[in-house]
Amino acid sequence: MTELVSTAAVQYPVESLPELWFAFVFAVLGAYLLLDGFDFGVGMLYARADGDERETMHAAFGPVWKANEVWLVLFGTVLFAAFPAVYANVLSRHYLLIFAILAALVLRGIGSKLREERDSDRWHRVCDRSFVAGSTLAPFFLGMLVANWRFGFESTINGTAIAVGLLLVTLSVVLGASFLTIKTRGDLRRTMRRYGRLGSVGYVAVSLATIGYIALAEPGGSPAPSTAETAAAVGGTIAFAALGIVANRRRRDYGWALSVAGLALVFVGYLAWTMRPFVDPAAALSIREAVVSPVALEVNSIVAVTFVPLIIGYFVLLYSVFSGPATAGDY
């Protein structure tokens, strides 16, 4: 790791380009956890809804989830394009977990798409189960993957991974409740506000439990976050949760949504910030060691700078075409 001939002398057009790409990879991961997170939340809250409410929830979720899921593909491919060794290491190290995530996404996608294809109760029941199971398991397994990557665990199943899995499940519930509050009206909306408040309290509790567990039972990790960093993350989490609950009570639904997005931002920010300078802690690979050559990074940067604004444009367009409350039967 010390004798690196080719990484010592390389020049990037912008000195901190590798670090910018590290930040970009995590920004894309954050966008994915945020956008598909509310899809997962819709899928979990769906379990508690009755027939008509389910139709409304499908109408809210139907036009957008496919585009949201693409952020996972973008995350995987930008990691591959900028840090191929990390992509190869993490995916092959946690082999079965990756297939578990993919299986959960299949259950979610197939369940929600196929539901509309036939009008029979039994068919709907099977599809609904698949949809709920996939929406619950996907964020859980994703949390496990993120924890294992961040802390460099060799074994896939461990306490920290399970704790972070639960954390992402809770976060997704809050995100889903926030999205549905904006997209629905009436009783369903009131219920969602309530779940949103409960979920926010739950999220803070699970965050504290996770931090406590890591400190007491599995300290270290690599690299270990400093107390100041952890304190900042806990402070940020509590602040955004509290702001969110206030906004929720005052029916400032967009303000609440922003606070929930803040929770996701703190989560991903903490993850990335405390992982530096490593990008694959298990292999002790630093950003500079794992990044691709300047030519490749430059090409990647040109494409990213050109197309990411366009992608954001598509999302603004998509969400404004389908803005306003969703009504059952639209889907």
Next chain:
Amino acid sequence: MTTPFGWGWTNVLDPVVAGRAQFAVALTIHIIFAALSVGLGPFLVYFVVQEIRTGEQRYARLREFFTKVFALGFVMGTVTGIPLGFMFGTNFAAFSTIAGELIGGPLSFEAKMAFFLEAAFLGILLYGRERVPEWFYALSSGFVALGAWLSAFWILVANAWMQTPRGYELVERGGRTVAQLTDPMAAFFTPRLPWLFVHMQSAAIISVTLVIAGIAAYFVYHNRDSEVWNTALRAAVVVLLVMSVFQVFHGDLYARHVADTQPQKFAAMEAQYETSTGADLHVIAVPTSLDALDNPRAENLFTVNIPNLASFLASGGDPSAEITGLNEFNYDSPPVALVFWSFRIMVGLGFWFVGLGLWGGYRLLRGGIRTSDRYLVALMGSAPLGFTALITGWYVTEVGRQPWIIQGVLRTSEGATIGLSSAEATLSLLGVAAVYGTALVTFCYLVRQYVRSERERLLPPTAGDGDSGPDSGSDSEAGQQVVGSDD
């Protein structure tokens, strides 16, 4: 690597073999959905534009029907495509590390340029007919089709580099040899790319055209006066005629390029073991015993040969040109039989499509395409054959490159993940086979349902008629049964 679970079973399958089988199964099924998007995209644009331009109901109906098929195919394509991207990392970790700069780049460009475009505008195409102005709706269909084509483009950029790699140099990084991108234009626009892209897109269009033609023929057979489906039938036959003829000529030139750039693949396509001049071409090869299946040059093969034609085709006109035999190469041959037979199935079907196109063109000119039972039944039976040709063609491309994952640079076995356990690889193979198989079966089942409900719409069931029975149509020939070609 150890399994996270304490299972006692070991060495069910070699992990590298299981990983390759898994990739093959996943790709064979995913390519159907991918090609469906590529081929159906232009048809959707045509239907939408005609609907808006003419205001005619028949185009709206076709647009509705095929948008449903497209959306279902898109979800299946996403469900089967996302794992495929991750399988580079899980099962071919060494390849991903070594070729990351050349493969990761194009894959991420695909996501940035194609997937978001396709996914966002598909939402509008599916649910937004009443929400956006007409011109914007038409534009959305164009963007969806463009997304499918860009996606295919970048995937083929990555694949073409694996066939004819250039624009890179091998360097040491962190104690490992990796391919470093030196010339992006050379690496992304390799000599193979134009051949592969044109051949693949054209194959996708032909495959989808045959499906549309088969479905349309089925409805026309049952309702000769259906304006909607006669429109689809005529459009499909015209496209089939043009594209199938084009594909044969293009394929011939492409084979010549392969003979130049990957002689071992060409030799496997022709099962040519010894270098020879004036090599014959087996136009028809029928095995007369089972041995001949895995040894295409066995004596007990019934063949119709055209003398010197293999040499003639490979060289582009010289009947005595030398063809390098497989025994000349100092590495293992690809599985010759698989390449040889796949190539023959593809080419054979390609000529059958030309026949179908000419037959249909003749019928269009003479009139009476809607009453030609024999032609309509031929179209129904041929509905899945375009995809058969496309998949076997892809086998020629991929299997014919073996033992290399990157031609002449890295062997497939060297590209696999090191230390993967046999239990893990076997388990994921079984899971992938089950999920992908289910996705394909579900897709076929649902398209069959679409066809059924369309048929009910076209032909209100007569009194006392059950929902079963293959032929309840009132205006079709009594007693004539149609083989199910709608799936």
